[in-house]
Amino acid sequence: MVSVGATIHDPLILGDKTPSVVTKDICSSLDRGPALSWWVAITISSTMLLLGLVAVGYQVATGIGTWGLNNTVGWAFDITNFVFWVGIGHAGTLISAVLFLFRQKWRTSVNRAAEAMTIFAVICAGIFPLIHMGRPWLAHWMAPYPNTRGPLWINFRSPLVWDFFAISTYFTISFVFWYVGMIPDMATLRDRLKAGWRRSVAGFLSLGWNGSFRTWLHYETVYLLLAGLATPLVPSVHTIVSWDFATSVIPGWHTTILPPYFVAGAIFSGMSMVLSLMLIARKTMHLEDYITVKHVGAMCKILIATGGMVAMAYLTEFVTALYSNSEYEQFAFMNRALGPLCWSYWIMVGCNILSPQILWFKAARSNMLVVFVVTIFINIGMWFERFVIIVTSLHRDYLPSNWTGYAPTWIEIATLVGSFGLFLTLFLMFCRFIPVIAIAEVKGVLSHGRK
């Protein structure tokens, strides 16, 4: 097909590949036995997961009094982790749905892994409210079902109920989107694997896909509809998460800027996590021709843009507080920047606002090591952003007699480490058993055979 873009821009996939080479390249790492680096990584991540399981087991058995929470600081590590992980998830949906609607073809190289990351991050996020309940075996009480307690219905006016619906819908849609996107690739796997359990599983999951174009036509429609439905979920889910805070009367939380601020922060943190993981996968799985410097550069530009929005939000929050003439608001923000927990505020500013500025330079965007280091800084900074919002707002409330400090216990730290363990273990399993790049989609953007 003649395309003006094809002659002007660099190709998306390097090396003039044919469809069969693409199949081979992406599936080859699944055919080989796992590399030593994979074993090392899975050992570390599953150890972290085990630590987390022990900590969760202990706190469920004993009670959440094992945490460092107190009467004043009623939310701290748990909700920080929850918001952090939900935010990480947003980049996957941004890449798979929003960039699809904007016809950004470069997304085909990263969407599969980014969607996987979304699903795993939302799983990690879901754990924290669950254990925060203290009695997780009553978690089904969150769902509105006819029960013997009345039936006593849940309170649909509560942002926490909205959150339950938002997160569970988000998880379901992300999972369905991911799986639907994978059906043609499962068929490709099925048709190239030798008989055995892997082929049986791929065959089962491929649903009898045979490449019929009549099916492809409907498939493309479904994909477009799912993208259109997932796109409003990106702003809606993190908006609803921000309402958990904004509808309260705590200074520093009770602001209308929170929804856009949270959405921008979510995309910022998620994109940096996608980059961290993709840079490792690119190197270890030899996918340099598929995830090119151009792809990394495009994601870096999203980081600069969303990082700028986050910086704008930090500034606006401050100015609004100073301009509000509310002494509680003013105090809350001065306390963030200069109070006893000010170190966390300045880690946040340093990591989220200062560190991405180096990405304005093309030389930095083309240097994978620099990009990797920046993304790690952003991951740290965005975790601290949620810590700052939650803990610094709570530990100094309206009554000075309530003022207190907060320090996490080892149980809380182990749970955070465990959530990273879960996330990384799931991601490593994904890299082993599922094509990390959407094969059928990449074939559609090859420059080979197009004059």
Place this chain on the structure above:
Amino acid sequence: MAGSKTKYVGDRRFLLAVFTSEADILAATTDARERGLTIADVYTPYAVHGLDKAMALRPSRLPWVCFALGLAGAGFKVWFEFWTSASDWPINVGGKPWNSLPAFVPVTFEVMVLFAALSTVAAFLLGRRLLPGRRAKLASPGVTDNEFALVIEETDASFCKDEVSARFREMGATSVEERVEQESI
């Protein structure tokens, strides 16, 4: 057949032409349609853009399923929230009105998205008979890798197999073969 309950009706004959590039399959499909051949289906490793026009397929009607079920989901959820909060067991929460319609919006939105997406996917999978564990009948072993297969049904008595085969080979087909499917009822 004699004696058995199934009755042999006749053969359905298909001509299968395999191509190795997107441009060739587009040209061959367009050519086949323009010459009035019956295109049974085209099998491709990825969604080849423009093939729907080449095959003269109607656009999918799945957006209607999406719209209708999304609307139904949203409508149901608004009613359900109203019924639980204002009718079945109203509870006074901070003096808020029984019918707190603005507060019902977020959950209604999420449920609308959930209904629309799940019903669209279900309609697609059932409509195209894509079911777990179903065995795939492949036109050619490479159609999920690098081959593009055009399947023509020989519906016309004047169908000249040799002429059509020659035409496909001329257009770049790497193989052209006839498949016979026995049809019985």
